[in-house]
Amino acid sequence: MKKKHHHKKKPSFTKKWSAKLHLWFGLSVGLIVFIVSLTGTMYVFKDEIQNQLRKDAIFVKPETISQQPLSIEVLKEKVSLEVNEKYPISSVEIPLDKNKSYEFLYYEKDKKAWNYFDEVKINKLIYVNQYTGEILGIYNEKYDLFPILKAIHWSLLLKADWGKYVIGIPVVLFIIMLITGIILWWPQNKKMRKGRFSFDWKNVKIWKRKNYDLHNILGFYASFIALILSLSGIYFAYPWVKNAFNITLSGSLELPKEKEIKSPDSLLTKNNAIFDLTAEETRKLYSTLSSFRIPLNGKNKKGKDLKNIPVSVYGEDGKFAIRNQLVFDKYSGKLLSNKPHQELNTAEKYANANYDIHTGSYFGIFGKIIWFIAGLICTSLPVTGFLVWLGKKKKGIKK
Numbered sequence: 549m550k551k552k553h554h555h556k557k558k559p560s561f562t563k564k565w566s567a568k569l570h571l572w573f574g575l576s577v578g579l580i581v582f583i584v585s586l587t588g589t590m591y592v593f594k595d596e597i598q599n600q601l602r603k604d605a606i607f608v609k610p611e612t613i614s615q616q617p618l619s620i621e622v623l624k625e626k627v628s629l630e631v632n633e634k635y636p637i638s639s640v641e642i643p644l645d646k647n648k649s650y651e652f653l654y655y656e657k658d659k660k661a662w663n664y665f666d667e668v669k670i671n672k673l674i675y676v677n678q679y680t681g682e683i684l685g686i687y688n689e690k691y692d693l694f695p696i697l698k699a700i701h702w703s704l705l706l707k708a709d710w711g712k713y714v715i716g717i718p719v720v721l722f723i724i725m726l727i728t729g730i731i732l733w734w735p736q737n738k739k740m741r742k743g744r745f746s747f748d749w750k751n752v753k754i755w756k757r758k759n760y761d762l763h764n765i766l767g768f769y770a771s772f773i774a775l776i777l778s779l780s781g782i783y784f785a786y787p788w789v790k791n792a793f794n795i796t797l798s799g800s801l802e803l804p805k806e807k808e809i810k811s812p813d814s815l816l817t818k819n820n821a822i823f824d825l826t827a828e829e830t831r832k833l834y835s836t837l838s839s840f841r842i843p844l845n846g847k848n849k850k851g852k853d854l855k856n857i858p859v860s861v862y863g864e865d866g867k868f869a870i871r872n873q874l875v876f877d878k879y880s881g882k883l884l885s886n887k888p889h890q891e892l893n894t895a896e897k898y899a900n901a902n903y904d905i906h907t908g909s910y911f912g913i914f915g916k917i918i919w920f921i922a923g924l925i926c927t928s929l930p931v932t933g934f935l936v937w938l939g940k941k942k943k944g945i946k947k
Contacts, residue, residue: 595865598694605685617678636845644839664706665705674687719782726774829883854878861874
């Protein structure tokens with residue numbers, strides 16, 4: 549009798565090309581995916597770690613707390629004399645919790661630089677006891693671990709403006725790899741499905757098989773979080789991604805532009821207590837929230853002169869999703885505009901929340917734990933994937 553030959557079913561066109569794209573893209577950008585995933589994973593618990601390490605600087609001593617803090621101008625002068633920098637103080641973040649100290653920030657960038665260390669001229673954070681004027685801590689953020697991790701994650705330590713594309717292109721390819729990976733993972737029948745959801749290593753002694761399962765099964769479970777991480781990441785890098793989100797969420801290509809408010813008191817002499825007036829009014833309007841930031845050098849993030857004083861009010865510690873915007877006259881301190889979080893459209897709310905979604909903080913500590921685990925798996929995928937390819941290559945050479 550002739551023996552029946554059981555031929556393996558040929559893979560479909562979709563699976564065939566998915567396998568090729570998954571391999572080609574994996575080999576071409578695997579190293580960058582590894583670096584981006586590792587630095588992102590290490591960054592997840594930044595706030596929790598820094599809050600413990602800087603506890604003595606973040607909180608003022610209870611016995612120093614008085615009813616009225618010192619003037620912002622007085623504190624600004626004390627910081628300038630203590631730190632003695634040639635650059636002006638950029639901003640101050642004021643907590644609405646009386647037990648927490650003020651944070652004065654020095655931040656300047658060089659537009660002509662090509663790498664992170666030359667681009668960031670200065671990034672110093674000064675913690676000050678607002679009741680006594682005592683400097684509680686000076687931190688050179690430029691050389692701190694977490695800003696460097698962020699710079700590697702964002703641009704591989706290249707200039708932020710174009711370095712983001714060096715990262716962005718591999719992330720787009722990684723998204724394709726995630727989609728093709730799900731296609732390759734998808735079982736052909738019920739029998740195969742059992743082995744795709746869990747590890748069954750009772751009778752498996754070969755490390756190659758275990759490595760394949762690690763790549764296959766862990767990759768499947770992490771892929772959905774990884775898609776969220778990747779899409780929220782390229783949201784920062786590419787305007788067309790942001791525009792796609794805007795159209796989907798609010799039906800408009802761009803976010804509403806802030807109307808320039810002409811200062812009605814521009815002929816008046818500038819009030820010396822201008823920042824204290826803005827701080828006092830902000831406290832009245834948003835006393836139950838977390839903190840607010842006031843620019844002190846009259847410049848915006850792009851280095852252009854501010855026509856007024858914009859104040860950002862944050863809803864929760866370590867989060868940017870709930871953000872209210874106030875605008876004050878820069879001569880008199882009169883409130884010109886108040887745009888609370890509730891009045892934003894869906895696209896604007898998402899724009900404020902995207903950073904929190906990307907880091908996992910949007911979902912609280914539970915979200916950060918899930919994001920951290922997913923990040924570890926994403927870090928392992930280029931390694932396990934490369935070992936799968938190497939094993940197949942060696943097997944082909946032997947044959």
